[in-house]
Amino acid sequence: MTVALLATAIAAGGIAGAWVFIGPTGFAFAWVTHFILMAWVPSVVRPGVQIPDHELLRVRSWEPRLYSALGVRLFGNLLDVIGWNRIITRERGFDGTRRGLEGLDQHTRRSEIGHSVCLLITAVLAFVVLATESWAGALWLIGLGVPFHLYPTLLQRLLRSRIQAVPSRA
Template sequence: MAVGGGAGVAGVAWATGAALGFRGPAFAWVLHFLLMAWISGVLDAARPRLDGSWFRVRDREPAVYRRLGAWWYLRLLRAIGWERLMRGGRTFTGTRASLAALDRQTRTSELGHLVVAVLVTAVSAVAAGAGAWDAVAWLSGLTVLLHGCPVLLQRALRARVQRLRAGDGPGAYPREARRG
């Protein structure tokens, strides 16, 4: 699945680039979304353990993510309807019993976004080597928006989940991220 899906992503991305140009926004958007769909399928099928120390959010991290705008990014996702669209695939029910599933989902999402960010950065490096700076700008800009920000948000959310699972307090959303 991983190899066949990866070949399919490469083929569709190549066809998009050939039809619409490799240097514009269409190729960059298609590449990002195809890769994210592919890695999501791979991670769902493989179900890696995701228990390394990398996934533990350190005490100092949430304040950094807040300053970098993670909760504002969540508000943006809610405003455009992305969170509602993605909600169907989540197993979190709002209870303490479902916190473990939410914790795992944040880890899986973080890993997927990191893998895609690395892959697109490699494509950006190839584009830079070819002097296609407009392609580099589109690919890199979307990497920050579509993968960097979600990684920060997943880690900020996981910090709250880890605190709740450890029994260290209510872990309510900060005022900036509350609905209403």
């Protein structure tokens, strides 16, 4: 808890510092803000945290078709091409077995929650930036929020739909 609070204070200070020294009106502020958020979120949604089953985390049968239509599978392929999935595979610790699916499911839940929190903070910041009448700054925040947080959230849900489709053995 102390680590999460300290990390939150540091992240908030970093974003406030970026606002003061860079200004909230352009690409640089949005880029720095997103990377601060991505560095911060693992301290709040830690690897050992167990995420309980919740209605919002259940993937509906129609979602995979929607995500495919939105290009989420292509986004996943892009992550393969740039090597991100090789890095994250080690963090997941999935051994390819049916028993390992529970751990993979938890990883997708933590990742979805983390990216969703970052997306929510991004939306709030975009509204605050709009209050300064900087449409460009708000658009950069939202524009970078799509590949950094929205699509990763949808990708986690797509992966979890595949996990949920595997019948559990009693």
